[in-house]
Amino acid sequence: MxxxxxxxxxxxxxxAFSLTGSDHDADDLMQNTLERILDKGVPDDVHLTKWAFRVCRNLWIDEYRSRKVRQDATQKPELQESAVDGDKIITNQITIAQVQRAMNQMPEELRSILSLVVVEGLSYKEVASTLDIPxxxxxxxxxxxxxxxxxWxxxxxMRIFA
Structure with a gap:
């Protein structure tokens, strides 16, 4: 395993990054997901990939709810990393930032499914199985x-840069 x-x-x-929108938070969420899987294990009749995504999503939901209460400082734009030189890098960062803002406006249930399909390339059937929904x-x-x-x-x- x-x-x-x-x-x-x-x-x-x-x-994790698609859920959090932050490199640091994504790293923390990934680490917490791996720790949880290693500590608790994987049920015998469950595929590891599906289980890992489910654990990650559930941990994020817990964290997201906690952040709403605490008003976590990492959500402040002035604390975000600055852009690096280079037209293509800047354009890509602008595009990513636009998509992140658009995704952050969505409810978590839409954002996580969109991420699994678009970012991770899972089929609708795999997402349904992973999240245990029809x-x-x-x-x-x-x-x-x-x-x-x-x-949005x-x-x-706005438009997404090509």
Whole structure:
């Protein structure tokens, strides 16, 4: 299981980043996910990848609720990392920031499903199995998430840079 878990680290990290929107918070969430899996183990009848995403998501929900109460300082824009020189790097960072802002406006249930499908490349069936929800719910939430993204960019009079 340790080798499988090591191979999953990049995917867990990407998913954690898509939930948190911060490198530091994503690293913490990934570490907490790995610790939880190593401490508690994986049920015999569950696929490790699906279990890891579920554990990560549940840990984030707990953290997100705690942050709402504490008003965590990492959410302040003045504490975010600054951009690096280079047109392409700056453009990419602007695009990522725009997408993060748009995703942060979505409810967690839409954001996590969009992340699993778009960032992690899971199929709707895999997402349904991972989150233990009907596939129709996944399809509905993906549709609403995409509409929310488009509407957010229209409302902000913005476009995603190519």
């Amino acid at each position: 340790n080798k499988e878990l090591q191979e999953l680290i990049p995917a867990i990290r990407r998913f 596939i129709g719910t996944v399809m509905s939430r993906i549709s609403r998430a995409r509409v929310a993204m488009v509407n 960019f229209k409302d902000q009079d």
